[in-house]
Amino acid sequence: MTSVDYVLGLGDDALVAAQRLAQWCARAPELEEDVALANIALDQLGAARLLLTYAGELEGAGRDEDALAYLRGDREYRNCLLVELPEPDFAVTMAKLLFLSAYQKLRYEWLAAAGDERLSAVADKARKESAYHLDHASLWTVRLGDGTPESHRRMQDAVDRLWPYTHELFEGDHAALRPQWLSLVTAVLDEATLTRPADGGWAPGGGRQGLHTEHLSYLLAELQVLHRAHPGARW
Amino acid sequence: MYGNDFAATGDAGVPASDVAATSAGRTLLEQVEDAERELRSASERSVVGDDRLQDYFDAVINADQKIEPRDWMPDPYRLGLIRQIAQHAHSEIIGMQPEGNWISRAPSLKRKAILLAKVQDEAGHGLYLYAAAETLGVSRSDLVDQLLTGRQKYSSIFNYPTLTWADVGTIGWLVDGAAIVNQVPLCRCSYGPYARAMIRICKEESFHQRQGFEILHTLAHGTPAQRAMAQDAVNRWWYPSLAMFGPPDTASTHSEQSMTWKIKRFSNDELRQRFVDMCVQQATVLGLSLPDPDLRWNAERDHYDFTQPDFHELMRVISGDGPCNRQRLEHRRRAHEEGAWVREAAAAYAAKRAAREPAGV
Numbered sequence: 001m002t003s004v005d006y007v008l009g010l011g012d013d014a015l016v017a018a019q020r021l022a023q024w025c026a027r028a029p030e031l032e033e034d035v036a037l038a039n040i041a042l043d044q045l046g047a048a049r050l051l052l053t054y055a056g057e058l059e060g061a062g063r064d065e066d067a068l069a070y071l072r073g074d075r076e077y078r079n080c081l082l083v084e085l086p087e088p089d090f091a092v093t094m095a096k097l098l099f100l101s102a103y104q105k106l107r108y109e110w111l112a113a114a115g116d117e118r119l120s121a122v123a124d125k126a127r128k129e130s131a132y133h134l135d136h137a138s139l140w141t142v143r144l145g146d147g148t149p150e151s152h153r154r155m156q157d158a159v160d161r162l163w164p165y166t167h168e169l170f171e172g173d174h175a176a177l178r179p180q181w182l183s184l185v186t187a188v189l190d191e192a193t194l195t196r197p198a199d200g201g202w203a204p205g206g207g208r209q210g211l212h213t214e215h216l217s218y219l220l221a222e223l224q225v226l227h228r229a230h231p232g233a234r235w
Numbered sequence: 236m237y238g239n240d241f242a243a244t245g246d247a248g249v250p251a252s253d254v255a256a257t258s259a260g261r262t263l264l265e266q267v268e269d270a271e272r273e274l275r276s277a278s279e280r281s282v283v284g285d286d287r288l289q290d291y292f293d294a295v296i297n298a299d300q301k302i303e304p305r306d307w308m309p310d311p312y313r314l315g316l317i318r319q320i321a322q323h324a325h326s327e328i329i330g331m332q333p334e335g336n337w338i339s340r341a342p343s344l345k346r347k348a349i350l351l352a353k354v355q356d357e358a359g360h361g362l363y364l365y366a367a368a369e370t371l372g373v374s375r376s377d378l379v380d381q382l383l384t385g386r387q388k389y390s391s392i393f394n395y396p397t398l399t400w401a402d403v404g405t406i407g408w409l410v411d412g413a414a415i416v417n418q419v420p421l422c423r424c425s426y427g428p429y430a431r432a433m434i435r436i437c438k439e440e441s442f443h444q445r446q447g448f449e450i451l452h453t454l455a456h457g458t459p460a461q462r463a464m465a466q467d468a469v470n471r472w473w474y475p476s477l478a479m480f481g482p483p484d485t486a487s488t489h490s491e492q493s494m495t496w497k498i499k500r501f502s503n504d505e506l507r508q509r510f511v512d513m514c515v516q517q518a519t520v521l522g523l524s525l526p527d528p529d530l531r532w533n534a535e536r537d538h539y540d541f542t543q544p545d546f547h548e549l550m551r552v553i554s555g556d557g558p559c560n561r562q563r564l565e566h567r568r569r570a571h572e573e574g575a576w577v578r579e580a581a582a583a584y585a586a587k588r589a590a591r592e593p594a595g596v
Contacts, residue, residue: 015344019339022338022339022347023339025331025335025338025351025358026328026331026332026335026354026358026566027566027569027573028574029570029573029574029575029578030574031328031358031362031365032362033574033577034331034355034358035355035358035362038352038355041351042351042352042355045344045347045348046348048344049344049348052344066343066344069344070342089573090574142584143581143584144577144580144584146584146587147580147581147583147584148576148579148580148583150579150580151576151579151580154576222339222340223339226340226341230342230458230460230461232458233342233457233458233460233461234453235342235345235453
C-alpha cells in the first residue's frame, strides 16, 4: 500500500518546483525562455495536482489538491530541500532543473512500471515531460558551462552550491537510483566542461520529514496568502 | 493591436454604415474565420497589374489581396507597419507583468495553471509579432531596444496596477475584450504576415477573455468579500479599458492613410461603441454594474449612450505619468540586463560549435 507521505513527497517536489520556476515568468533572459520555463512550470504544476489529489484520496480525510496545497504549513510539506532553495540567477535555476529532472525522470520511470496503478498512470505521463525538462536543462548547462568565462564561473558555482542537496533525493529506498542519476548528470557536466563536485561532504536533509530550510515558509506564505484570507471561498 | 492608445496613432473615421455592413450578424470569432478564409483565397488569386511598383501595390490593396514581404511597398507603409506591429508586440511583453503579478498567489492550483498558461501565451504572441515585424526588415533586438529606451510605446492599459485577484479576471474580460474588438478587423489587414499573426492571436485572446469572464463570474457569485472585490476591480478598469481605443475621432490629427491602405478598418469611436455595446449585456450576466450613471440604451442610435473616458488621463499615462509606467519599464530593463550574460554565453557557445564543425556540414 502506497503511503500518503510518499505521494505527498512527489507532489510537493513538483508543486514547489513549479512555484519557483513560475517566478521567471516575464523576467527570463530571453523571450523564448519565458515560454520554455512557463511550460516546464506548467508540467510540474499539472503533475503536482494529480499527485496531491491522489494523496488526498489515500489519506481519506476529504482534503483535495487545494486543501493540501494551501492549508498545510511548511512543517507538513514533504518536498526535498533542493526545490525550495531560492534562485538568485539563471545558472542556479538550470542546475536545480538538471538535478531535479534527472531525478524525477528516474523516479517516474520506476513508478510507471511499479505496482500502484494510479501512480503509474501519473508517472507514465510525467516521465516524458521529465525527459524534456532534462533535455532543456542539459542544453543550458552545456551552453553556460562552455560559453563565456563568466557563464562558466556562474554555472560551476551553482553546481557546487547545490550538489550537497542532491544526496537527500536518494535517501532510503531510492539509494539504488543514485548511480544512474550520477551517470546522467556527469555526462552533462563533462560536456559542459564543468567539474563534478566530490561526494562525501555536507549532505543536508530533512525535507521528507517536514524539516525544511528557512526559505519554504516564505514561499508558502506567498502561495497561500489569498486562499487563506478567504476561508471556505470557491475560486 | 492591444489598443489604439499609443502616442500619435489616431485615425480618421469612416461612415457608420460601413460597420454595420461589415460586421452584421457575425460574431467576433466568426469574423476571425472569415478573415482566415479571405487570406487563403487572396493567396490563390493573382493581380493583373502594371509593371510600375506603386501601381502594382495599389492594385493589390484595391483588390483586397495581401502584401507579402517580397513585394515592393511604399516606405511610409513599411515604417507605419513596423511601428504598429512592434508596439503591439511590446504590449504583449509588458502585459505579462500585471497579470504575472498574481501567478504566485493565484487562489487555487487550477487558476494558477490557467493564469500561467495565459501569460505564456502572451510571450508567444510577442514572439510571433516580433517575427512578423522582422519580415519588414528590422531586427527584434532593435525593436526591444526601442522599447527599453522609451522610443516606442506599448498599450497604456498596462500602466495600471493589478491590486487584487479580481483584477486578473477583469483584465481578461475587459482588457482582452477590448483588444479583441481592436484586433478582429486587423485579421483582414493588408499585410499578410500581420494578418496571419492576428488570426492566431485573436483565437487565443477570445479564450483568455472567456477565462477572465469566468473568474469574475465565480467571484460575483461568491462570498460578499469576493463580490466586492470583483465590483471594485470593474470600477477601476472600466474607463482605462475604454481609453484603449485611443483619442476620439474628432481629436484625431492623423491621416486616413492606414484606412486607405487597409491596415485599419474602423475608427476609434466606432470600435469603442462596439465594445460598450458588447459589455453591457455581459455585465448583466455577471451581475456586476458598470461605473457609468449615464449608460443607457439609445433606440434612435441603436447603441448604448455612455460617458467617454478621461482623455486627459490617457494623455498623461501615454506621456509617462501613469501609476506604473516607471515600474513596468524598469522591470523590463532589469530583466534584459540581468539576462545579458546568459545571451552572451549562448552566442559564445554557438560560435564555438560553429568553429568546431567541419566546413560545409
